[in-house]
Amino acid sequence: MKLFPIRGGIHPDYRKELTSEKAIVALPLPAALYIPLQQHIGAPAEVLVAEGEMVKKGQMIARNQGAVSASQHAPTSGRIRTVTEVTAPHPSGLPQTTVILEPDGKDEWGELPEPIADPFAADAHAINGRVARSGIVGMGGAAFPSAIKLNLGEQKKLDTLLLNGAECEPYLTCDDRVMREYPDEIIDGARIMAHALGTPRIVICIEQNKPQAIEIMTRAASTFAAIEVIPVPVQYPMGSERHLVQAITGIETPARKLTADLGVVVHNVSTARAVHHAVRFGRPLVARVVTVSGGALREPKNILTPIGARVADLVEFCGGFSARPESVVNGGPMMGQPLPSLDVPVVKGTSGILALTAEEINDRPASACIRCGSCVTICPCGLSPVEMSAFIRKDNLEGAAKLGVMDCFSCGSCSYVCPSHVPLVHYFNYAKGALNDLERERSKNERIKTLAEVRIIRIEKATEAKRAALAARKPASDTASPGNSPSSNSDEAKAATDEKANA
Amino acid sequence: MSIATVKKSGPFAHGTSSVQKTMFLVLLALTPATVFNLYLFGWPAILLFAVTVGACVAVEAGCLALAGKPVKVTLADCSAILTGWLLAMSLPPWAPWWIGVLGAIFAIALAKHAFGGLGQNVFNPAMVGRTVMLISFPVAMTIWVAPHPLFSAGAPGLFEAFAITFGGNVPDTMSAASALGHIKTELSRGIPVTQSMAQVPDLMDMTLGYRAGSMGETSLLLILAGGLFLMAKRIISWHIPVSMMGSLFLIAALFHAIDPARFTSGTFHLVSGATFLGAFFIATDYVTSPVSKSGQLIFGIGVGLLTWSIRNFAGYPEGMAFAVLLMNSLSPIIDQYTRPRAFGRNRKGEPLPLEKKP
Numbered sequence: 001m002k003l004f005p006i007r008g009g010i011h012p013d014y015r016k017e018l019t020s021e022k023a024i025v026a027l028p029l030p031a032a033l034y035i036p037l038q039q040h041i042g043a044p045a046e047v048l049v050a051e052g053e054m055v056k057k058g059q060m061i062a063r064n065q066g067a068v069s070a071s072q073h074a075p076t077s078g079r080i081r082t083v084t085e086v087t088a089p090h091p092s093g094l095p096q097t098t099v100i101l102e103p104d105g106k107d108e109w110g111e112l113p114e115p116i117a118d119p120f121a122a123d124a125h126a127i128n129g130r131v132a133r134s135g136i137v138g139m140g141g142a143a144f145p146s147a148i149k150l151n152l153g154e155q156k157k158l159d160t161l162l163l164n165g166a167e168c169e170p171y172l173t174c175d176d177r178v179m180r181e182y183p184d185e186i187i188d189g190a191r192i193m194a195h196a197l198g199t200p201r202i203v204i205c206i207e208q209n210k211p212q213a214i215e216i217m218t219r220a221a222s223t224f225a226a227i228e229v230i231p232v233p234v235q236y237p238m239g240s241e242r243h244l245v246q247a248i249t250g251i252e253t254p255a256r257k258l259t260a261d262l263g264v265v266v267h268n269v270s271t272a273r274a275v276h277h278a279v280r281f282g283r284p285l286v287a288r289v290v291t292v293s294g295g296a297l298r299e300p301k302n303i304l305t306p307i308g309a310r311v312a313d314l315v316e317f318c319g320g321f322s323a324r325p326e327s328v329v330n331g332g333p334m335m336g337q338p339l340p341s342l343d344v345p346v347v348k349g350t351s352g353i354l355a356l357t358a359e360e361i362n363d364r365p366a367s368a369c370i371r372c373g374s375c376v377t378i379c380p381c382g383l384s385p386v387e388m389s390a391f392i393r394k395d396n397l398e399g400a401a402k403l404g405v406m407d408c409f410s411c412g413s414c415s416y417v418c419p420s421h422v423p424l425v426h427y428f429n430y431a432k433g434a435l436n437d438l439e440r441e442r443s444k445n446e447r448i449k450t451l452a453e454v455r456i457i458r459i460e461k462a463t464e465a466k467r468a469a470l471a472a473r474k475p476a477s478d479t480a481s482p483g484n485s486p487s488s489n490s491d492e493a494k495a496a497t498d499e500k501a502n503a
Numbered sequence: 504m505s506i507a508t509v510k511k512s513g514p515f516a517h518g519t520s521s522v523q524k525t526m527f528l529v530l531l532a533l534t535p536a537t538v539f540n541l542y543l544f545g546w547p548a549i550l551l552f553a554v555t556v557g558a559c560v561a562v563e564a565g566c567l568a569l570a571g572k573p574v575k576v577t578l579a580d581c582s583a584i585l586t587g588w589l590l591a592m593s594l595p596p597w598a599p600w601w602i603g604v605l606g607a608i609f610a611i612a613l614a615k616h617a618f619g620g621l622g623q624n625v626f627n628p629a630m631v632g633r634t635v636m637l638i639s640f641p642v643a644m645t646i647w648v649a650p651h652p653l654f655s656a657g658a659p660g661l662f663e664a665f666a667i668t669f670g671g672n673v674p675d676t677m678s679a680a681s682a683l684g685h686i687k688t689e690l691s692r693g694i695p696v697t698q699s700m701a702q703v704p705d706l707m708d709m710t711l712g713y714r715a716g717s718m719g720e721t722s723l724l725l726i727l728a729g730g731l732f733l734m735a736k737r738i739i740s741w742h743i744p745v746s747m748m749g750s751l752f753l754i755a756a757l758f759h760a761i762d763p764a765r766f767t768s769g770t771f772h773l774v775s776g777a778t779f780l781g782a783f784f785i786a787t788d789y790v791t792s793p794v795s796k797s798g799q800l801i802f803g804i805g806v807g808l809l810t811w812s813i814r815n816f817a818g819y820p821e822g823m824a825f826a827v828l829l830m831n832s833l834s835p836i837i838d839q840y841t842r843p844r845a846f847g848r849n850r851k852g853e854p855l856p857l858e859k860k861p
Contacts, residue, residue: 254856371789416518425514
């Protein structure tokens with residue numbers, strides 16, 4: 001198949017060899033699991049269990065609430081120790097409500113929903129309902145509730161389900177391993193998803209640096225005419241949804257549109273496997289494969305981890321640190337987030353835990369920009385990082401916004417190539433946050449203004465109504481005290497207004 | 504166990520490039536041509552080169568200290584050495600020492616640090632140094648000598664070289680005109696190009712460097728080799744050199760075809776003067792050229808056309824330095840009009856229309 005070129009991008013040092021040949025191993029059950037109520041984009045789930053309650057594996061312990069949300073399930077059987085605030089796996093280090101579960105060691109499944117016997121005969125609603133009930137979110141890292149993305153078939157005309165196995169981030173090999181070890185589960189999950197979406201065609205994209213995965217997936221897909229496995233060039237950020245769609249279709253997703261508007265829905269390969277488990281066995285998402293790697297780790301591994309295991313448990317399982325890590329990163333080195341501590345849990349979107357040494361990170365103090373233009377050449381979004389950062393440094397956020405800073409998705413390519421080591425992505429993240437705050441402030445002010453206007457109208461209406469009522473009574477009072485009436489009338493109206501205003 | 508605190512956002516991987524490495528590679532690329540030219544023009548050239556580079560480093564250190572910036576760390580980026588090096592290569596090899604020192608002051612203090620230091624300057628510092636010297640001291644800046652290779656018969660020894668560089672005694676008998684200068688002088692006396700071309704060195708000598716000129720103007724082959732090395736190392740791209748030399752060649756060839764008695768050929772323009780040095784090492788200066796590739800093409804074409812115009816119609820025989828400076832002043836505006844198109848948006852920044860799949 002003909003592939004289309006994507007703009008810019010880089011070729012970082014991939015270091016996937018640290019874990020690419022390490023088969024997935026299961027983490028021994030830790031002493032406690034920490035299951036945050038929010039592991040996804042959207043509203044936190046509503047907790048269903050209380051302290052001391054015994055739960056079985058797969059039992060729902062928190063229910064999704066609101067339009068965008070995902071439920072949480074017990075990753076193993078055991079006792080709820082408490083529901084409390086625990087540090088989130090987020091750079092802020094802020095606490096969030098978390099269910100703490102003490103495994104009883106039996107790892108007993110609870111009552112699960114019936115498998116959907118023939119998913120290809122079931123309607124989309126049944127499948128989406130199952131996916132939603134199983135708490136499945138995008139496992140590539142964004143953690144967007146998958147059921148919502150599977151509903152897109154109802155609103156838009158779709159033709160392709162694009163399964164993202166690019167895994168373009170350095171170090172990460174979890175998708176690679178899942179594709180090599182569970183190809184049939186992925187293919188089955190993908191077919192179920194395509195059925196729910198109503199897409200006749202499935203395309204599985206894998207970067208060329210994973211030849212075994214390509215071979216195994218091609219073989220597994222060979223019995224299905226609608227499935228195509230396409231090796232894509234090794235070019236970071238090939239795994240970005242919009243760029244992958246461009247590589248396959250040659251079409252740029254317009255700004256503020258979704259790839260679904262082009263008829264393409266993108267899901268991660270591990271998500272497809274989770275859908276397979278949910279539909280065929282009724283099992284919710286309670287574990288995931290995490291690549292635990294980095295130069296500071298004694299023994300890097302691909303670990304099947306129950307959701308809620310602490311990062312410290314994973315590090316310990318890998319033999320601990322062999323060197324002092326400069327940073328511990330949640331996700332890949334390019335777009336991952338630094339972790340505030342090792343006492344945070346693995347969540348559904350955790351694709352990797354990287355303990356990186358200073359040499360691997362190779363960061364240096366920033367020096368003057370020499371306008372070499374590398375950042376402009378490699379920006380996959382066609383932005384001009386050198387100019388945007390100049391604006392942001394002068395705190396001219398509007399200027400940066402005009403140059404498109406909000407279109408930046410923080411892929412990190414510019415910071416990677418910058419010879420002066422200017423922390424460009426750091427600037428852009430700052431600007432995006434500040435601009436979002438400004439926008440929120442603006443819309444809040446708008447709302448206050450509207451409310452105030454509505455209130456004035458309401459008071460005027462009330463006054464009007466009172467006046468009308470008085471006028472209706474007037475003929476009677478007129479005869480009683482003719483000269484007094486107008487002033488008392490307006491006084492009363494004023495009092496009414498004051499009363500309203502005070503309320 | 505505690506881990507390092509969260510200091511800033513990712514990425515947690517960085518390439519191996521650095522400013523120092525970039526500058527070092529440019530110096531490395533310049534070395535063969537420089538060594539050959541120092542050999543060609545002997546001890547006076549070596550002395551002037553040392554004085555100019557030394558002065559640039561000293562002025563840089565002084566400016567940094569005055570501005571309260573870290574001196575040692577910043578000097579280590581090698582940018583002052585590179586400026587001094589390029590300035591020295593643009594001077595007549597036997598020019599007196601104070602040309603190098605004054606040039607260094609204008610290049611580093613005025614053109615670079617007055618604008619805020621590395622990365623902030625609008626104009627190429629070395630070219631500012633050279634042009635200010637050329638305008639202020641036209642005589643000293645246009646005394647050229649024919650090559651006198653080191654240790655050859657008639658070449659000045661170290662002692663004589665001191666007299667030349669620090670005493671200002673260039674023996675009259677040794678001076679020679681540069682090819683461009685010769686053609687210009689002859690034209691002004693009414694002698695057509697077709698005749699005066701007979702007296703300039705042949706193409707072979709022009710290419711190898713056996714001719715009068717500033718250090719960087721001669722030895723095209725070694726300059727070219729350095730330029731190709733920089734391209735291979737991806738320090739520079741082809742855009743500026745190709746567009747600059749291409750436009751210079753095309754316009755020169757066109758006018759040569761129209762009036763061969765008045766205009767020299769495209770090939771002559773390419774091999775004479777500072778065309779090669781300018782194309783690969785001067786116009787490609789990161790700081791003062793546009794950042795986008797399309798901007799660099801426009802910039803290169805502008806330098807090529809201006810160089811040709813100045814060589815033919817202005818008072819000076821060589822126009823490379825002026826052309827580069829003029830285009831430097833346009834870099835910011837070129838940058839503004841040649842920003843890449845953002846993903847999913849048209850050139851105006853509006854979202855693209857929804858395309859139907861083919």
